[in-house]
Amino acid sequence: MLALRHCHWHTSVQVSGPESIIGVTTCVSTGKECSASLLVNKKSFSIEKARWEIYRGPDGPVSMDIEGLKGVEAYMGSGAALRSALSGCSAAEALPLMTETVRGIIQAETFLFRERGFKDSQSYDEYWNSMYAGSCRYYSNLDRVTTRWEDYIAGQERFGSLYNKFKTVSVSRDGGALHAAASMSDSFHEVGIDARLDLKTGVLTEARCRLLRGPDQVCCEAAEFSSNLLGKCIASLSKKEMAAALAGGSGCVHIIDTWNDLALVLGEILRETDF
Incomplete structure (x- = not known):
């Protein structure tokens, strides 16, 4: 490659x-x-x-x-x-x-809830459960969730560094195809994507996605929606179209964002490179 x-x-x-x-x-x-x-x-x-x-x-x-x-x-x-x-x-x-x-x-x-006016972590949890209801896989399935957010982050302790996030997209040419890998790893979540696309059209021919880390097992179910992108030129999709294909509020916002990052980089390559 x-x-x-x-x-x-x-x-x-x-x-x-x-x-x-x-x-x-x-x-x-x-x-x-x-x-x-x-x-x-x-x-x-x-x-x-x-x-x-x-x-x-x-x-x-x-x-x-x-x-x-x-x-x-x-x-x-x-x-x-x-x-x-x-x-x-x-x-x-x-x-x-x-x-x-x-x-x-x-x-x-998450680590500043008292400074932000919340009495305790439970109050902060309840605020998010109400405000963010229906917005992602976790908050659309609160009746199925077995791990509360406050319990998920209970083992973490912060000493001035409150949050970190790393994202990477790598694209290579593999014969008559493009191979793309995208990843996101932050203080709470981790996503891995592996994709193969037609070199000339940019159409997605293979898609593998996994949520390696998240607050609850219910979040991991959202990875399966990545197959909805097969047959599409993802570089031409808007962020709204990408989100809709990946199940919107029933999907995972972090998976949606990672696919979107990959699509934006692919778009740059397809515009700038004459294969």
């Missing part, structure tokens, strides 16, 4: 002081290296400083503060504010990396 492209992402959320945390997402790929960072208040999640940097790539070098994000809550529902503040940014990676940083901060809330 001939390696064509690698893309790696890392998101980390760290305590940066008595009243603040910092989230950073860095992307390093064959064609670029860039990062998005957010300094937020530990209690309110209000953004105190947002920064976008390109170290290597066609739109760089760049190092700039995103003033339009000051005061925005780095939480669910912040998408419109992110899009507006980054609308003048020429780099296509700015919005997804800043969004990924917000997601990391939301995940880190």
Whole structure:
């Protein structure tokens, strides 16, 4: 096999002081290296400083503060504010990396529930069960879940590092086909995908997916929906179309995101390479 492209992402959320945390997402790929960072208040999640940097790539070098994000809550529902503040940014990676940083901060809330106003871990659990109901495999099947979130993370202890996430997509040419592998591993979940695609059309001919780690066995069932993508040119699917094919709220958001990452990298290759 001939390696064509690698893309790696890392998101980390760290305590940066008595009243603040910092989230950073860095992307390093064959064609670029860039990062998005957010300094937020530990209690309110209000953004105190947002920064976008390109170290290597066609739109760089760049190092700039995103003033339009000051005061925005780095939480669910912040998408419109992110899009507006980054609308003048020429780099296509700015919005997804800043969004990924917000997601990391939301995940880190698990270890900041008291600072966020919750009495205990059970209260925080109940809040998520209500707010996130029907949104993913776990929260669409609470009647079947045997492991509560608070029990799942009970063995973890944090010493300033609140959350870590690694993602990788690798694409190689294998004769008349493309071979692609994608993985995601964070503080709570782990996904592995292996795929084979037609070299000329980008149509998916083989798809294997496994959830190696998650809060409950019910989450693992979502891997089987990956077969719904067979016969499709996944690089041409929108994120909404990808989610629908992978069962939407009955699927796994982490599997959906990992397939979407793979599709975006494939799209770059198919646009830029004449096979």
